[in-house]
Amino acid sequence: MEKSNISGNLLPEDLHMLRFGKRFDEVVYLDDYVCPICHSRIDEFGYCACDAHGD
Ligand SMILES: [Zn+2]
Numbered sequence: 001m002e003k004s005n006i007s008g009n010l011l012p013e014d015l016h017m018l019r020f021g022k023r024f025d026e027v028v029y030l031d032d033y034v035c036p037i038c039h040s041r042i043d044e045f046g047y048c049a050c051d052a053h054g055d
Pocket of ligand 1: 037038049051
């Protein structure tokens with residue numbers, strides 16, 4: 001349990017798993033819904049790259 005080293009050797013997909021609960025390639029994005037701040041697609045949970053949730 002090395003919580004303090006969580007960003008050390010993890011793959012991007014692992015970080016995504018920690019953050020979103022699943023791998024990035026399993027995320028379903030809403031193609032017609034883009035965050036007005038970071039212009040990233042927002043997934044079905046309302047999360048984008050900047051966590052503004054498009055709101
Ligand atoms: Zn955003």
